[in-house]
Amino acid sequence: MPITVLLGAQWGDEGKGRITDALAESADIVARFNGGDNAGHTITINGAVFKLHLLPSGVFRPGCLNIIGNGVVINPVNFLKECDALAAGGFPITPDNLQISEAAHVILPGHVALDAARESTHGGLGTTRRGIGFAYSDKAARIGLRAGLMRRPDQFAQAVRAHTQRVNQILARDYGCPSLDADALAEQYAHAAQRIAPYVTNTARTLHRALAEGKRILAEGAQAALLDIDHGTYPFVTSSNATVGGVLTGLGVPAQAIDRVVGTAKAFCTRVGDGPFVTELDGELALRLRGSGANPWDEYGATTGRPRRVGWFDAVALRYAAQINGFTELALTKLDILTGLDQVLICIAYDHHGERLTDFPQDSAVLAECRPIYEALPGWSEDVRQARCFDALPAAARAYIARIEALANVPVTMVSVGPERDQLIRR
Ligand code: GDP
Ligand code: IMO
Ligand code: MG
Numbered sequence: 001m002p003i004t005v006l007l008g009a010q011w012g013d014e015g016k017g018r019i020t021d022a023l024a025e026s027a028d029i030v031a032r033f034n035g036g037d038n039a040g041h042t043i044t045i046n047g048a049v050f051k052l053h054l055l056p057s058g059v060f061r062p063g064c065l066n067i068i069g070n071g072v073v074i075n076p077v078n079f080l081k082e083c084d085a086l087a088a089g090g091f092p093i094t095p096d097n098l099q100i101s102e103a104a105h106v107i108l109p110g111h112v113a114l115d116a117a118r119e120s121t122h123g124g125l126g127t128t129r130r131g132i133g134f135a136y137s138d139k140a141a142r143i144g145l146r147a148g149l150m151r152r153p154d155q156f157a158q159a160v161r162a163h164t165q166r167v168n169q170i171l172a173r174d175y176g177c178p179s180l181d182a183d184a185l186a187e188q189y190a191h192a193a194q195r196i197a198p199y200v201t202n203t204a205r206t207l208h209r210a211l212a213e214g215k216r217i218l219a220e221g222a223q224a225a226l227l228d229i230d231h232g233t234y235p236f237v238t239s240s241n242a243t244v245g246g247v248l249t250g251l252g253v254p255a256q257a258i259d260r261v262v263g264t265a266k267a268f269c270t271r272v273g274d275g276p277f278v279t280e281l282d283g284e285l286a287l288r289l290r291g292s293g294a295n296p297w298d299e300y301g302a303t304t305g306r307p308r309r310v311g312w313f314d315a316v317a318l319r320y321a322a323q324i325n326g327f328t329e330l331a332l333t334k335l336d337i338l339t340g341l342d343q344v345l346i347c348i349a350y351d352h353h354g355e356r357l358t359d360f361p362q363d364s365a366v367l368a369e370c371r372p373i374y375e376a377l378p379g380w381s382e383d384v385r386q387a388r389c390f391d392a393l394p395a396a397a398r399a400y401i402a403r404i405e406a407l408a409n410v411p412v413t414m415v416s417v418g419p420e421r422d423q424l425i426r427r
Helices: 016-024 076-088 109-119 132-140 147-151 153-175 182-199 203-212 245-251 283-290 315-325 364-369 395-408
Strands: 003-008 029-032 041-045 048-052 065-068 098-101 217-220 258-266 269-271 309-311 329-333 343-352 355-357 371-378 412-416 424-426
Touching: 003 016, 003 315, 016 041, 016 217, 016 258, 016 329, 016 412, 029 203, 065 203, 076 182, 098 182, 098 203, 109 132, 109 153, 147 153, 147 182, 153 182, 203 217, 203 245, 258 315, 283 309, 315 343, 315 395, 329 395, 343 364, 343 395, 371 395, 395 412
Parallel strands: 003 217, 003 258, 029 065, 029 217, 065 098, 258 329, 329 412
Antiparallel strands: 041 048, 269 309, 343 355, 343 371, 412 424
């Protein structure tokens, strides 16, 4: 039985965790293939709000095996914190329901310190300061530490110490930052490694066996198309492939095994961190879409708490994401947030110095100069939060969704009208 892939179609925070949790109900395995604890995936179960950073969103489904694939970067200390918090919430994590790839790379304290130091300079990108870019840099430079080494705590401690000493030189030379305590960190990380070692295994082999046995696998993306290191708005991107190719390299599964690619898009756009954002709004309307922070779903980062930038739906960007990923369907989230607006705008093209662009520019400098060309649709005032079938939505909301489908050339098969498990319409 083949693989379903769930991806972010915009700049992240589309509600991937919430849709993954829904699809995980009928999955045997949920596997993360990219990113690290820069992700913040929110799942709401009967009013209880859980925020996952590194753990796959299948952890709330009994009987579901969760995999952290080789394409992920793992902060051992934050991983254990997340496991402990979930156990306290009634969802214990054990080697029976979670496996970590021995080929996944480890985020070390030096990576986090370098990320924070660089963010404090003018060269910052607005990262989550989780050390993501520096861990992937070491992977590409072939000087990284892989999770498999956690099975040898003494060697792991030695490697953490050596890495920290090397980073201390860079921190002092390039940023004038104080040194990290290499010995204390080596001890702390060796201790963490002992707890993590039982989870570490060959996850590609697990997945190959599962495929042979006809199990249902769900690949859960972190971040999103426009944050992809190759296809996103470089350099304002994350350091992994958040698009469909990341599934193949980040899990070690064959392309033919993928038969369904679900893009998750929010009914408007948000972005957290720096970088071009053509449909960005400010003023009253931005406050209205962002919310005050009083509701758990208001637009404040799940990982950093930063207010998210907000804007109208960008169909140019969505079409681009659909082309790169080959979305077979879309899940549209947060439709309820648009209720009460007189009209809703969709960006259908960009104006670049008088030229009309319908293809998303790969050059971020060009993108930054683009102005949105909008199409206005009537809004709706009816509360959609209780709708449980598509026909129960107001006609104007259905027309809005139909227009998005037509512009992206992908059917919307799921519509989310609230964060709770039952607030999901499947068509
Ligand atoms: P992810 O990173 O893509 O998993 O998304 P986040 O969890 O960072 O952000 C999505 C936020 O919207 C979370 O607070 C979700 O609980 C919330 N959410 C998801 N779908 C809906 C929806 O349809 N309506 C509302 N009001 N909130 C939603
Ligand atoms: P989920 O999975 C939104 C953004 C950061 C920054 C850029 C690089 O919850 O959708 P990084 O720490 O990765 O080096 O930061 O990427 N970013 C996200 N934005 N949602 C995320 O994850 C993000 N992960 C990283 O804000 O602009
Ligand atoms: Mg998020």
